[in-house]
Amino acid sequence: MATILNGKELAKKINQKTKEEVVALTNRGVKPGIAVILVGEDPASLMYTRSKQRKADKLGMTSVLKKFPMDASQSEVIEAIHELNVDDSINAILVQAPLPKQISQSEVTEAIAPQKDVDGFHPENLGRLYGNEASNYPVACTPKGIMRILKEYQIPTVGKRAVIVGRSILVGKPMAALLLNADATVTITTSHTTNLAKITSDADIIVSATGIGHLIKSDYIKPGATVIDVGIEQNSEGKLIGDVDYDDIFDKAGAITPVPGGVGPMTIATLMSQTVELAKWSH
Numbered sequence: 001m002a003t004i005l006n007g008k009e010l011a012k013k014i015n016q017k018t019k020e021e022v023v024a025l026t027n028r029g030v031k032p033g034i035a036v037i038l039v040g041e042d043p044a045s046l047m048y049t050r051s052k053q054r055k056a057d058k059l060g061m062t063s064v065l066k067k068f069p070m071d072a073s074q075s076e077v078i079e080a081i082h083e084l085n086v087d088d089s090i091n092a093i094l095v096q097a098p099l100p101k102q103i104s105q106s107e108v109t110e111a112i113a114p115q116k117d118v119d120g121f122h123p124e125n126l127g128r129l130y131g132n133e134a135s136n137y138p139v140a141c142t143p144k145g146i147m148r149i150l151k152e153y154q155i156p157t158v159g160k161r162a163v164i165v166g167r168s169i170l171v172g173k174p175m176a177a178l179l180l181n182a183d184a185t186v187t188i189t190t191s192h193t194t195n196l197a198k199i200t201s202d203a204d205i206i207v208s209a210t211g212i213g214h215l216i217k218s219d220y221i222k223p224g225a226t227v228i229d230v231g232i233e234q235n236s237e238g239k240l241i242g243d244v245d246y247d248d249i250f251d252k253a254g255a256i257t258p259v260p261g262g263v264g265p266m267t268i269a270t271l272m273s274q275t276v277e278l279a280k281w282s283h
């Protein structure tokens, strides 16, 4: 039977610490501030941006939401980013993904000042991550949150085989760098990889981030493997499911993150704690 890696509980602990740090910083005249840019009306994105704002408010930070219609131009969005880049009350800026087709994720990301790039997607910050620089730069929140889960549950990475399914800038690529920096042997695959099950069943740690519901079944894992599920979608019955067929692998895996309550809450908790770090580094 697998150990359940409870991201929701760990996120609560991290949020409590973040709250204390916000109080301490605010008393020193530095109130951390986050700005979220949302383009369009995608229901999931609306929910996530609201939840980021609510959490920031609850933790005592300044929070700003800049909403643009679905047909907004890239230059309008970049203009808003330039204003936030020079706004001293804002330490962290993020543009909610996915974006409509007329807007390039990489161009808007590059417009964000690297020292305010709380998502860690700016090429300068990705370069620092791949260069394994020691500290003081932001890292993508979902992979950083996953590393915190591994640490909390004392899951070793040194010398272990890790297989990542998905190669996005949001999860797959930064996850690979973090695991490499933690001395794991890393393979990046995608849902198109030939003989995917053969590769994943060699892994001590699997991180799946494809958005394909129940892709990872028991024949994809080796006994005792740690399985991290980043996928999230609603099935035909309206139930939230992940990339991993939880019931199918439960007796075979060593540890597993549930959906919901695993990686998702850690993404938001890491976003908040990283906003505080950016505020500290800026002073």
Ligand SMILES: Nc1nc2c(c(=O)[nH]1)N[C@@H](CN(C=O)c1ccc(C(=O)N[C@@H](CCC(=O)O)C(=O)O)cc1)CN2
Residues within 6 Å of the ligand: 048, 094, 095, 096, 097, 098, 119, 141, 142, 170, 232, 240, 259, 260, 261, 262, 263, 264, 265, 266, 267, 268
């Ligand atoms: N600019 C960014 N865009 C997106 C990111 C990101 O890190 N930066 N990640 C995802 C969406 N996301 C945050 O933005 C996110 C997704 C899921 C959760 C979460 O807590 N999920 C819950 C379930 C919630 C539900 O009821 O639907 C869980 O897993 O328990 C938080 C944040 C894409 N865009």
